[in-house]
Amino acid sequence: MNVRLVTDSTADIPQDQAQVAGITVVPLTVFFGDEAYLDGVELDNMSFYSKLQASKELPRTSQPSPAAFQEAYIRLINEGADAILSVHLSSKLSGTYQSASTARDTLPDTVKKIPIEIIDSQNISIAMSRSIMRAAQEAKEGLSLPEIKAHILDELARTRILAVLDTLEYVKRGGRIGGARAFLGNMLSVKPIISLKDGEVIPVEQPRTRSKAYARVAELLREMGKIEHVSIAESSEGFAEQLAQAIKTVYAGELSFYKLGAVLGTHTGPGTAAIAAVIAKQD
Amino acid sequence: MQELTPHTPGVRLQRLRRITVFDGQDLKKAMLAGAASLEEHREIINALNVFPVPDGDTGSNMFATIQAAFRDVINCDDTSAGVISARLAHGALLGARGNSGVIFSQILRGLAQGLDKKQTFSALDLALALDEAQRLAYRAVIKPVEGTILTVVRETAEAAMASAKRGDDLVSMMQEAIIAARQSVAHTPDLLPTLKQAGVVDAGGQGLCTILEGVWHYVRGESGQVTNASLLTSSTTPILESTVKKGRVKIEEEFGYEVVFLLRGENLDVKGIRQTIIDMGGVSTVVAGDEKMLKIHTHSESPGKILDYGVGLGSLLDINIENLQEQSLTYAAESEAEHAAEEMQPVTHPIATVAVVAGPGFERVFRSIGVTAIVPGGQTMNPSTEELLAAVDAVDARQVILLPNNNNVILSARQVTGLSSKEVFVVPTESMPQGIAALLGFNFEADFEANCEAMAEAASHIQTAEITTAIRTVQVGGVRVREGDFIGLVNGNLVIAGQDIEYVIRETLQRMNIERFEIVTLYFGEGVTRQQAEDTARSIKEKYSHLEIEVVDGGQPHYAYILSAE
Numbered sequence: 044m045n046v047r048l049v050t051d052s053t054a055d056i057p058q059d060q061a062q063v064a065g066i067t068v069v070p071l072t073v074f075f076g077d078e079a080y081l082d083g084v085e086l087d088n089m090s091f092y093s094k095l096q097a098s099k100e101l102p103r104t105s106q107p108s109p110a111a112f113q114e115a116y117i118r119l120i121n122e123g124a125d126a127i128l129s130v131h132l133s134s135k136l137s138g139t140y141q142s143a144s145t146a147r148d149t150l151p152d153t154v155k156k157i158p159i160e161i162i163d164s165q166n167i168s169i170a171m172s173r174s175i176m177r178a179a180q181e182a183k184e185g186l187s188l189p190e191i192k193a194h195i196l197d198e199l200a201r202t203r204i205l206a207v208l209d210t211l212e213y214v215k216r217g218g219r220i221g222g223a224r225a226f227l228g229n230m231l232s233v234k235p236i237i238s239l240k241d242g243e244v245i246p247v248e249q250p251r252t253r254s255k256a257y258a259r260v261a262e263l264l265r266e267m268g269k270i271e272h273v274s275i276a277e278s279s280e281g282f283a284e285q286l287a288q289a290i291k292t293v294y295a296g297e298l299s300f301y302k303l304g305a306v307l308g309t310h311t312g313p314g315t316a317a318i319a320a321v322i323a324k325q326d
Numbered sequence: 327m328q329e330l331t332p333h334t335p336g337v338r339l340q341r342l343r344r345i346t347v348f349d350g351q352d353l354k355k356a357m358l359a360g361a362a363s364l365e366e367h368r369e370i371i372n373a374l375n376v377f378p379v380p381d382g383d384t385g386s387n388m389f390a391t392i393q394a395a396f397r398d399v400i401n402c403d404d405t406s407a408g409v410i411s412a413r414l415a416h417g418a419l420l421g422a423r424g425n426s427g428v429i430f431s432q433i434l435r436g437l438a439q440g441l442d443k444k445q446t447f448s449a450l451d452l453a454l455a456l457d458e459a460q461r462l463a464y465r466a467v468i469k470p471v472e473g474t475i476l477t478v479v480r481e482t483a484e485a486a487m488a489s490a491k492r493g494d495d496l497v498s499m500m501q502e503a504i505i506a507a508r509q510s511v512a513h514t515p516d517l518l519p520t521l522k523q524a525g526v527v528d529a530g531g532q533g534l535c536t537i538l539e540g541v542w543h544y545v546r547g548e549s550g551q552v553t554n555a556s557l558l559t560s561s562t563t564p565i566l567e568s569t570v571k572k573g574r575v576k577i578e579e580e581f582g583y584e585v586v587f588l589l590r591g592e593n594l595d596v597k598g599i600r601q602t603i604i605d606m607g608g609v610s611t612v613v614a615g616d617e618k619m620l621k622i623h624t625h626s627e628s629p630g631k632i633l634d635y636g637v638g639l640g641s642l643l644d645i646n647i648e649n650l651q652e653q654s655l656t657y658a659a660e661s662e663a664e665h666a667a668e669e670m671q672p673v674t675h676p677i678a679t680v681a682v683v684a685g686p687g688f689e690r691v692f693r694s695i696g697v698t699a700i701v702p703g704g705q706t707m708n709p710s711t712e713e714l715l716a717a718v719d720a721v722d723a724r725q726v727i728l729l730p731n732n733n734n735v736i737l738s739a740r741q742v743t744g745l746s747s748k749e750v751f752v753v754p755t756e757s758m759p760q761g762i763a764a765l766l767g768f769n770f771e772a773d774f775e776a777n778c779e780a781m782a783e784a785a786s787h788i789q790t791a792e793i794t795t796a797i798r799t800v801q802v803g804g805v806r807v808r809e810g811d812f813i814g815l816v817n818g819n820l821v822i823a824g825q826d827i828e829y830v831i832r833e834t835l836q837r838m839n840i841e842r843f844e845i846v847t848l849y850f851g852e853g854v855t856r857q858q859a860e861d862t863a864r865s866i867k868e869k870y871s872h873l874e875i876e877v878v879d880g881g882q883p884h885y886a887y888i889l890s891a892e
Contacts (some may be wrong), residue, residue, distance in 0.1 A: 228693070228695070230690060230695075231847065232845075240771070245771065246770045247769060248780075250766065250784075251763070251766065251844075251845050251847075252844040252845050252892060
C-alpha cells in the first residue's frame with residue numbers, strides 16, 4: 044500500500060528532511076503588512092525573526108487555502124498514492140485542519156477516489172514533527188493506512204510540549220491564548236512556560252529568569268516519567284543548546300533539534316525555546 | 327471562691343491567705359486581671375524588639391489575643407472552670423496574632439484541656455493544666471527555641487508543679503510560679519544571644535510574665551473589681567476589605583453603607599442569598615463561599631434589613647458596616663488602580679491562594695499574578711488566625727494555599743489548617759517577595775500536593791533585603807545603629823546602618839552577594855517616588871551591569887525599599 048504523508052509548515056520539518064522522507068508540506072502564509080510570504084518557502088527562519096524584530100506591526104498568519112491542499116492531494120493521487128494521511132496543527136489554534144477537510148470533501152469527481160485521513164494533531168511544531176517523520180517511515184515500509192494512523196494518534200497523545208517564552212507580548216498580541224490569559228495581568232517581567240492541552244494553549248508557570256525556567260522545564264520533564272524521545276526547538280541561535288544542557292541530567296537519550304518556524308514564532312516571539320517529549324508507552 | 331483565710335481581727339496579715347479551690351468565675355477574674363496588666367504594660371513589651379525595625383509588636387499582638395479570648399467569656403456567668411477555660415481557649419485560638427499570640431493561645435488551650443469538665447480546680451489541677459499548657463506551647467512551634475516564651479511557660483509550670491506536689495494551696499503556688507516566671511524572663515538573654523546583643527529580654531516571655539503578674543495580683547486579693555473598658559468592647563476584627571473585589575464604581579453612585587459580614591450556617595444557598603440581597607436593594611453585591619460559610623458584601627441604604635435577613639439564615643460573624651459617602655473618594659481612586667490588574671483575573675482554579683499583603687502596590691502585584699484573596703497585614707499589622715481563617719473559608723475552592731509572607735504570621739497561618747474544614751497548606755513565606763516567588767511557581771496543571779511542594783521550593787530561592795529607618799538606638803550583631811539611621815536587613819538580619827540611604831543600599835547589596843543573582847526587583851515603599859527608585863536602580867546597575875533590575879511600586883509602609891534577588 045502506497046500511503047503518502049501531508050502536513051503543513053507549522054510542523055517545522057526542514058525542507059530537505061521532508062523531501063527525503065517524502066512528506067508534502069503545505070505552507071501557511073505570513074503577512075508583514077501587505078507583504079505575503081509562504082512560510083518556509085519564501086521566508087526562511089533567519090529572515091523571519093529579523094523581520095519580526097524590525098517590524099513595528101505584528102505579522103499575521105493565515106491558513107493554507109483548500110485549493111492549496113487539493114493541489115497537493117491531486118498531485119499525490121496522480122503520482123499513484125493509494126491513501127493519504129494529512130496531519131495538521133491543533134484545530135483550536137488554526138483553521139488549517141478545517142481547510143484540509145474542506146479540500147478533501149470538495150475534490151472534483153474527475154479525481155480518483157482514495158482514502159484521505161485528516162488528523163487534528165492537537166499539537167503543533169516539534170510536538171508533531173517526529174510523529175510525522177515516523178509515519179512517513181512506516182509508509183515507506185509499506186504499513187497500511189489504518190496501522191500508520193493508529194500509531195501516529197498514539198504517539199501524538201503521548202507527546203507534551205513545553206515552551207519558554209522571552210515575553211508574553213507576542214502571545215498577548217497574537218490572541219491565540221487560551222488559558223494562558225491567566226498570565227497576562229502579570230506586572231512583573233517573567234519567562235513564562237506554556238504548554239498545550241487538548242489542543243489549546245495553557246499556562247504552566249511564570250519563573251522570573253531564563254535559567255530558572257529551563258530548570259523548571261527539566262523538572263517537569265522528570266515528572267513526566269519515562270521518556271521515549273525529546274525534540275528541542277529554538278526561535279534563535281543558542282537557546283536550544285542552553286535548554287538541552289538544562290535537561291541533560293533528566294534525559295540522556297537522543298535529541299532532535301529544530302527551528303521554530305514563522306507561524307509559531309509570530310505567536311511566541313523571538314527568544315522562545317521549547318521541548319516536545321514523547322512519554323514512553325506504559326506496559 | 328472558698329477562702330480559708332485565718333481571721334485574726336486587728337492584726338495585719340503577714341501570711342498569705344489560703345485558697346484551695348477556684349471556680350470558673352475566679353478563673354475569669356484572674357485572667358481579666360492578667361489582661362489588664364498586659365494592657366498597662368503593652369508599650370513596654372512592644373519596645374522589646376531585637377531589631378530596631380517597625381514590625382509585629384509582641385505586646386499588642388498578645389493583648390489582641392487575650393482580648394479575643396474574652397470574646398465569649400466577658401458576659402458569661404457560668405461557674406464551671408471547664409467551660410470558662412474552654413471559651414477562653416477558643417477565643418484566643420481564633421484571635422491569635424503573631425507568634426507569641428499563637429503560643430499564648432496554645433497555653434490557654436493546654437489549660438482548657440487540663441481543666442476539662444472540672445467545675446472547680448485545686449493547685450494540683452492547675453499545675454497539671456499548666457504542664458499540659460507548656461507541652462502544647464512547645465508543640466505549636468516546629469523548631470522550639472529556648473530563651474523565649476516557651477522557656478518561660480515551661481519553667482513556670484515546673485515551679486507550679488513542684489509547689490503543688492509539696493501540698494501548697496493556689497496562692498502559694500502562684501507565688502512560686504510568678505517568682506519562677508520573673509527569673510525565667512530575666513534569664514532569656516543568657517539563652518538567646520540575639521537578645522543579649524540587643525540588650526533586651528524576650529518580649530513574648532515578658533508578655534506572659536506580665537499576664538501572670540496580673541493573675542498573681544488577683545490571687546493575692548490585691549486587685550479589686552476589674553473593670554476594663556477595652557476588654558468589654560470585644561475586639562473588632564479589621565474586616566477583610568481587600569478580599570472583596572472593588573467594582574469600578576462612580577462616585578455619584580456611592581450611597582448608604584457598605585455591609586460586610588460572614589454568615590455561618592447549614593445548606594446555605596449562594597445564588598438564592600445573592601438574589602435576595604439584590605432584591606432587597608443591595609448594590610455591588612458579592613456573595614462568596616460554600617454552604618457552611620459565606621462572605622457577604624453589599625451596599626445598602628438600610629444595613630439593618632440585610633443583617634436581619636442574615637440572622638434568619640445562620641449566625642453572623644465579623645460584621646463591618648461603613649458609611650460609603652465618607653469613603654467614596656478614596657474608594658474610587660483605589661478601584662481605578664486595581665481595576666486594570668483585575669480585568670485580567672477571571673481564571674478560576676480549583677486551588678485557591680490567600681496571601682497576607684501590606685501596601686497597595688504589593689496588592690496589585692499579588693493580584694496581577696493571580697492570588698485569589700488578600701488579607702491586609704504584614705510587618706506591623708499581624709493578622710489574626712480568625713482573619714486568615716475567614717479569608718480561607720470565603721474563597722471558592724476546597725483546597726487553599728496560604729502565604730503568610732511574614733515570620734510573625736506563619737504560626738497563626740498554621741493554626742488555620744486545623745480550624746478550617748478545607749484542605750489548607752501553609753507555604754512558610756517570610757517576606758512578600760518570597761510570597762510572590764511562590765505564587766509565580768504555582769503550576770496551573772499540577773495538583774494540590776505538587777503545588778505546595780513547588781511553591782515552597784520556589785520561595786526558598788528568594789533572597790530578600792529591606793531598607794528601613796531605625797526606630798531606636800541599639801547595637802545588634804556588631805552593627806551600631808542610631809535612632810533615625812537607615813538600616814539594611816538581609817533575610818531579616820540587620821547587616822548595616824548609616825545616615826546615607828545610597829550607602830546603606832550599596833552595602834546591603836554587597837552583603838547579600840548580589841553579583842551571583844540574575845534579576846533584582848526593587849519595590850519602593852510609601853514616601854519614595856518612582857523617580858527616586860529609578861535613580862537607585864540606575865546606580866545599582868552601574869555597579870552590577872549584568873543584573874536585570876525591575877522597579878515596582880510596592881507602596882509598603884515603613885520600608886523605603888524591599889528588594890528581592892533571584
